[in-house]
Amino acid sequence: MASTIPWERVRRAGDKLTTPLLPDDYLRLLNPLWSSRELRGRVEKVVQETDDAATLVIRPGWGWRYDHRPGQYVGIGVQVEGKFQWRSYSISSPPVRKRRTITITVRAMPEGLLSAHLVNGLEPGTIVRLALPEGDFVLPDPPPQQLLFLVGGSGITPVIAMLRTLDRRDTMPDVVLHYSSPTPDRMIFREELARLSEKHEQLIFHELHTDTDGMLDLADLDRICPDWRERDTYACGPGPMLDAISEHYEQHDLEDRLHLERFSLELGGEGGEGGTLTFRNSGKTIEVDGATTVLEAGEEAGIGMPYGCRMGICHTCTLTLVSGKVRDLRNGDEYGNANEPVQTCVTAAVGDCTLDI
Amino acid sequence: MAIKDVQEYMHLTDDEVEQLGRELDAIRQEIEESRGEKDAAYINRLIRIQRGLAAAGRLTLMLGTQRKETRVPAVVAGTTFLALHKILENMEIGHNVMHGQWDWMNDPEIHSSNWEWDTAQPAEQWKHSHNYIHHQFTNVLGYDNDIGYGILRMAREQKWHPANLGQPVYNALLATLFEWGVALHDLDIERIRKGEKDPKEMKRQLKQIWRKGRNQVVKDYVVYPALAGRQWRTVLTANLASNVVRNLWAYVIIFCGHFPDGALHFTEEELEDETRSEWYLRQILGAANFKGGPLLHVMSGNLGFQIEHHLFPDLPSNRYAQISERVQELCRKYDIPYTTGPLHQQYGQALRTIIKLSVPNSWTSSDQPEPPTPSRERRRKSDAERPPRRQELGGWSRSAAGARG
Amino acid sequence: MIATRTPFAWGEADAEQELGPPLRRQVIQCALSRICGVCAESLGRPIAFLGTPEEAARNAFHCPPMHVTCAEDLRRHAGADPRWGITTTSGFELVRPGRDDADPDVRFEPNSLLQDP
Incomplete structure (x- = not known):
């Protein structure tokens, strides 16, 4: 009765052969999806939805349970320049086991390195890492009337x-x-x-x-x-x-x-006072209020602002503040030293500022 | 002579040492910034090759030995594959991953926090005895247990004892059983002998070693032989041979890193006050490279670039060759000895030291080179000419309360 | 729990007092042995750094690497700096102070900051 021996247990017994590694560390070399150590998925298809949005059809590997609740999101990790970058996207497909795939739909954000890469740069066949579905934005079962x-x-x-x-x-x-x-x-x-x-x-x-x-x-x-x-x-x-x-x-x-x-961050703290932001290299300026982040303002002014997480974690967006003062919207800290690096995604202007971009 | 003050020994001024430090910083920054896709591809490809060799070795031995005609070639090929796999895993992959050289990739499967290498020593203990004790206190007598592994007398400053007469024998044993020598390394034999070791900590470590070592032994000497059925003895012997080959190779490479003539010992007491540049300088003087082709370097975990590895232990090893050219240039510029030579010469020197130091100092002469003579423009300064050493920097532990406000 | 125990890298600190800066020797040991500055066990992934907003903005931290949970515990320590926040990363560079650095302490530069858990 082979069917009563769970496959998982067979693999666990294989540990004796592969210690200190796991059998999955070898099996994934035969087929990248044959490992549950890190959840993996293979991009089967990229469907263009609009000019700047695409749906990725992903076939998850071992360890995926197809039990996400509609509305939940999934973390997806892609190697960009050797580094795994992670973002979360809502799963757009219903949870159906026999389809063996899930889909996520991604809109390429201007200058958004990873989303642009996902929309335009992913070839079918690419192996991505997955995180288990998460999120409370789900319908109860049975659904409300x-x-x-x-x-x-x-x-x-x-x-x-x-x-x-x-x-x-x-x-x-x-x-x-x-x-x-x-x-x-x-x-x-x-x-x-x-x-x-x-x-x-x-x-x-x-x-x-x-x-x-x-x-x-x-x-x-x-x-x-x-x-x-x-x-x-x-x-x-x-x-x-x-x-x-x-x-x-x-x-x-x-x-x-x-x-x-x-999808985006929750900013507490009091805002800045606003003022005129000047972007030195392009000479562009924009009037901002104290609640608009420097990053948002720059984007509005048409500057190719660098950004990553947009929530003050990754420092991708850090620019040099040439003059003026900004306030961190998370905690009210102010930064105003000459040529101080500031995180544009969580700071707002306190008076007129000039940025080195 | 063990060196008390590296800077003095080198006749370098404070500013020269700092300038050297800045140039090394620049190299580091350049590599950090250019780490990328190619490096990630390198380590992933290497892991694929190494695991492929492991699978090929096991299968060749298990299946190839079943028939009489294929038995001999299968044993030869299988043992070779297995030995290569173990060497690659321990040296170029395990050692370097555990240094955190690949942490920047953000890949949980290739990360210093959870990598377990294919040898008897638990990774956690290696990260202490090697990454910390050895890399921080490189060649500092009384700190760095890698000087002779607590078994061999490797520096003339270490006191001679009649037991040292047996060194050539201990050395041969250490080489053959290297995996197990390394496994016990973090226990710190010296401290156990002096009764300084915390028994609770020792028990914990022994338990860890026992568990890891048992798994290794069961794999190589029970499970795989058993799978070969009637050929169990052949497979067991082949596995044993591959382990011994790996042991000998790892031993030779590691002894070439710090024991050839020219790799200096230190007695520096104020390690804590060392600036980054002084630390760099000590790393260059305490390590020795060996020359060879790319294949030799990969097979030795790029430890032929021991100097570069000690300068930048957490930069990806595939970059050491490139870093090495720049470091050699700097050493020429500052008149700093850069110890290197062919593998056989470097190991020969280490072996000579092992044998010479098995007898009292007075019976032999030192092979350590003289300190570089100051060139005319870099002649030794008198105390009056020399700018005072800044003592206030880095005295963290002494002023723990007030250092940072 | 942890609030009454002295974290590993602050070996001499009084549990009730302000923690102050960690001990240099322990900080280097944590960095090289890749162990946690609070519990001294092997680090996990991600690696957490505690730091003030300035340290985070400069991407240069003075506290040793820690487990995320240990960092959270330490933040609740009676002597913790109230401005400390947690930054997570996969890897970090250890930077020993140079003679001419404005900052005379050992510091850490995360090299692979994480956005998602």
Whole structure:
């Protein structure tokens, strides 16, 4: 009865042969996916979704359990210049074991080394590292009877996993999906969403193209979705949008109904005072308020700002502050020495500043 | 003569030593910045080759010995593959990974924190006895246990004892059983002998060694022979042979690192006050290289670049060859001896020292070279001419409370 | 728990007092032996450094490498610097002080900072 001897146990017995290594350390040389020491996956296909977004179809190796909950994200590690770089992306595929693949959808951020690499630089066949799925931005099972999704930009990725799962299980409840994107072209999964909404009449799909129609004004919620107060709301998108949404729900005492997924960092602390930022090499300047990070301001001014984690950890974004003073939004510390290196992703201007870029 | 003050010995001024330090810093920075894809590919390829050799060796011995016609070639080939695998794993991969040379890749599978190497000594103990004791106190008498491994008398300053007469024999035993000598190294035989060792710590270490050593022994001398069935004896002998080959090779390479003539010993007491540049200088003077082709260097874990390894123990070993050219240039520029020679000459010198020092000093003469004579523009300065050594730097332990406000 | 024990690299510090700078000898030992500055056991991955925002900005830390959990414990130590934050990395460079350095202490430069756990 070979089937009663778990494969895991066979491999463990193999330790005696490979000590101090594990059998997996040898097996992965035969097939890179044959190792559960570090979770691995092979990129099977790269599907272009929009100009700057692509879906990676990944076949996970040993140790992957296909039990992620729709809405969760997964860490993906790619070797760039010899170094493993990790980012987290929502899994966009429903949890289906027999498909043997998962998909993640990535938007290339301007100057975002890793996301650009994932969208444009990954050949099918590349081996990536994976981390186990994580995150609480998930639908309960069974799903709530009435749902509202407020989505901006690439915030659609966890939501599409939820919708696909509801569709597959044929448990689509009463759903309103409001999806903002600058233009129809940049709207990821636009056709699929339209198809889903055609198939399920209880799924209502609102598109908002912010380049032409402006940002979502939450006062309009009453018009877009009159019964929004009765719905469990799942919101995912850029920070300012989520801030506005959570403020709106607080005002109506409905925080309990709201579930948020933030991709970017949470800044506490008091802001700077704002001022004029000057970027020395290009001579560009921009007026900023005290809540806008130097990095965001630079990007807005069209500067190719370096950045990495955007949350003050990796120091990729560090630039030299030629003059002026900035405040660390995490703790209120101020940096103002001449030619001091500053982390642009977590600092904001206190008065006029000049940066060496 | 063991050296008390490296700088004095070298007739270098403070500023020259600092300048040398800055030039070495620049090399370091250059390598750090250029570490990348190629280096990662190098270590990954090497690991693939080494594991391939391991698998090939085991399979050749297990299957090839079953038939009479293939038995002899299988034993020869299998033993060779196995020995090569063990040598590569211990020297170019294990030793260097445990130094943290590849930590920058952020790959948990090739990382100093969890690498276990294919030899009897537990990695944790190696990281203490080698990475710390040996690399920090390189060739400092009374600190660095690598000077003679607590068994051999390797410096004329060490007191002679009649037991030293047996050195040639101890040496041969150490070479053959090198893996086990290394396994016991961090126990610090010297301290046990003097009764200074904490018994609890010793028990913990012994347990670790026992567990690791048992796994190694069971693998080579029980499991693989058993898998060969009736040919168990052949496989056992081949495994034993491959271990001995690895032992002899590792022993020769390691003895070439610090015991050829020209690698100096130190008695420096103020190690704590050493500046980075002085530390660099001590590393250059305390180590010895050997010459050879790329294959020899890979097979010896790039320890033929012992000087470079001691200067930059955590830079990737595949870069030492390139670093070496720059270091040699610096040594010429500053009149610093750069000890190197062919492998057989370097080992010959180490062996001569082992034999000579088995008898009292007065019976033999020293082979250590004279200190370099000061060139005219770098003549020895009088105390009045010499700028005072800055004593206030680095005195951390003495002013622990106030050093950093 | 840890708050009452003296961390390895602060061998002489009083448990109730401010920790102050760690001991140089132990710091170097931690770096080379790749052991934790708090519990003195082999380091894990990732490696954590405790440092003030200035140290983090300069990417030069003075506390020895630690386990992440040990670093968190040490941060809660009665004598810990309240401004300490944790930085994680896969690898680091050990920088011995040079004669002319403005900073006379041994320091660490993480070389592979981690964004994700």
